[in-house]
Amino acid sequence: MGRVSTSARRATALVLVGLVVLSLNLRPAAVSIGPVLAEVREAFGMAPATAGLLTSLPVLGFAAFGAAAPAAAARFGIHRVTLVALLAATVGLFGRAVTGSETLFLLLSLVALAGMAMANVLLPSLVKLHFPDRIGLVTAIYTTALSTGLTGALVLTVPVADWLGGWRWGLGAWAVMAVIAALPWTALARHDRTLVRTPATVRYRDVARTRLGQAMALFFGLQSLQAYAIFGWFAQLWRDSGYSATEAGVLAGLVAGTSIPLSLWLPNVLARTPDSRRVLFPVIAAYPVGYVGLMVAPYSLAPLWAVVVGVATVTFPLILTLVGLRAHTAEGTAALSAFTQSTGYLIAAAGPFAVGLLHGWTDGWTAPLWLLLGLALPLFWLAAYVAEPRYVEDQLAPVTAPGPRPTRTSP
Numbered sequence: 001m002g003r004v005s006t007s008a009r010r011a012t013a014l015v016l017v018g019l020v021v022l023s024l025n026l027r028p029a030a031v032s033i034g035p036v037l038a039e040v041r042e043a044f045g046m047a048p049a050t051a052g053l054l055t056s057l058p059v060l061g062f063a064a065f066g067a068a069a070p071a072a073a074a075r076f077g078i079h080r081v082t083l084v085a086l087l088a089a090t091v092g093l094f095g096r097a098v099t100g101s102e103t104l105f106l107l108l109s110l111v112a113l114a115g116m117a118m119a120n121v122l123l124p125s126l127v128k129l130h131f132p133d134r135i136g137l138v139t140a141i142y143t144t145a146l147s148t149g150l151t152g153a154l155v156l157t158v159p160v161a162d163w164l165g166g167w168r169w170g171l172g173a174w175a176v177m178a179v180i181a182a183l184p185w186t187a188l189a190r191h192d193r194t195l196v197r198t199p200a201t202v203r204y205r206d207v208a209r210t211r212l213g214q215a216m217a218l219f220f221g222l223q224s225l226q227a228y229a230i231f232g233w234f235a236q237l238w239r240d241s242g243y244s245a246t247e248a249g250v251l252a253g254l255v256a257g258t259s260i261p262l263s264l265w266l267p268n269v270l271a272r273t274p275d276s277r278r279v280l281f282p283v284i285a286a287y288p289v290g291y292v293g294l295m296v297a298p299y300s301l302a303p304l305w306a307v308v309v310g311v312a313t314v315t316f317p318l319i320l321t322l323v324g325l326r327a328h329t330a331e332g333t334a335a336l337s338a339f340t341q342s343t344g345y346l347i348a349a350a351g352p353f354a355v356g357l358l359h360g361w362t363d364g365w366t367a368p369l370w371l372l373l374g375l376a377l378p379l380f381w382l383a384a385y386v387a388e389p390r391y392v393e394d395q396l397a398p399v400t401a402p403g404p405r406p407t408r409t410s411p
Contacts (some may be wrong), residue, residue: 052356055232061113063346077192088115097172136271143317155253221347258310275385
């Protein structure tokens with residue numbers, strides 16, 4: 001029994017390490033562009049619309065490829081799919097750093113983002129599968145790692161580029177991190193397990209018909225719209241306000257860094273709090289406060305508004321925590337996660353693109369900030385709905401809803 005217990009503890013530790021290093025690598029492909037966006041545009045001669053498309057690629061990639069994650073995991077194994085996702089991210093990150101073609105740069109960025117999209121969707125299901133009684137704690141751990149990777153990509157991309165000799169080095173360095181992240185998953189993939197299919201398995205299209213699934217997708221979508229507009233464009237906002245590229249990257253990193261301690265604390269608080277609105281509402285309120293502040297004093301009080309907006313971005317790990325809490329099973333969590341994230345990212349895709357167009361048309365940041373402020377307000381109503389203790393399986397049709405099987409009586 002001692003050997004079994006030791007083996008189980010080692011397996012659990014390996015999964016936890018795998019989740020952490022995976023999470024560290026889920027954002028660099030998406031956000032490392034922001035700090036060097038001006039240099040990338042100059043190198044390829046990108047038009048404003050193309051730059052808007054580039055900043056929207058993360059949400060487009062997550063929307064297009066995230067939906068396929070549960071089916072791929074069910075067929076090939078959840079750990080194998082995670083490993084392949086990391087390898088795709090590695091290829092895309094390295095390839096886009098060396099190509100001289102604008103079209104290939106966009107396509108390879110999409111390859112990297114496709115890998116991250118698949119892994120991103122599977123994370124809540126992996127937590128539900130391996131840590132069903134510690135969802136809040138483990139979600140807090142991996143979302144903190146995710147925020148750390150996000151912060152590192154924003155803060156370090158420009159210094160690495162300056163140190164090694166150009167923006168290509170700054171972007172390509174993250175491919176090395178992805179290779180390291182794949183190592184634990186090579187071991188986990190050898191002893192893979194699939195999501196078991198039964199007649200009661202929750203499917204993507206089933207979730208699409210539930211009010212909870214729809215509300216979670218819209219909640220996630222509007223939140224992600226805010227986050228990707230922030231990390232895609234706010235470094236440029238601060239550069240336009242008078243900060244250097246390095247300083248603007250640090251300010252963007254401050255946004256992400258603010259969320260690190262909160263991501264470690266608040267998901268667990270949310271999981272234990274009877275009324276989730278007490279956690280969700282104050283966090284969401286930081287969005288309009290930060291945006292108004294940026295309109296009034298974008299330069300002199302930039303660090304303060306970076307911290308305030310950073311608080312608001314903690315909405316993301318809180319939603320991921322709710323994904324794990326709003327399903328009874330790992331299969332239900334995978335389907336809810338897939339629909340929430342893929343549909344949500346499709347909604348969010350308009351955000352960075354619209355911000356880029358508004359900025360180009362007005363040659364300023366007031367109009368884009370008003371747009372983001374207006375789109376933040378529905379988050380309060382959506383948070384109020386998803387905060388209620390509802391479960392996606394309970395809203396499904398009887399044929400797919402989980403429950404006890406009928407028993408036969410003796411004649």
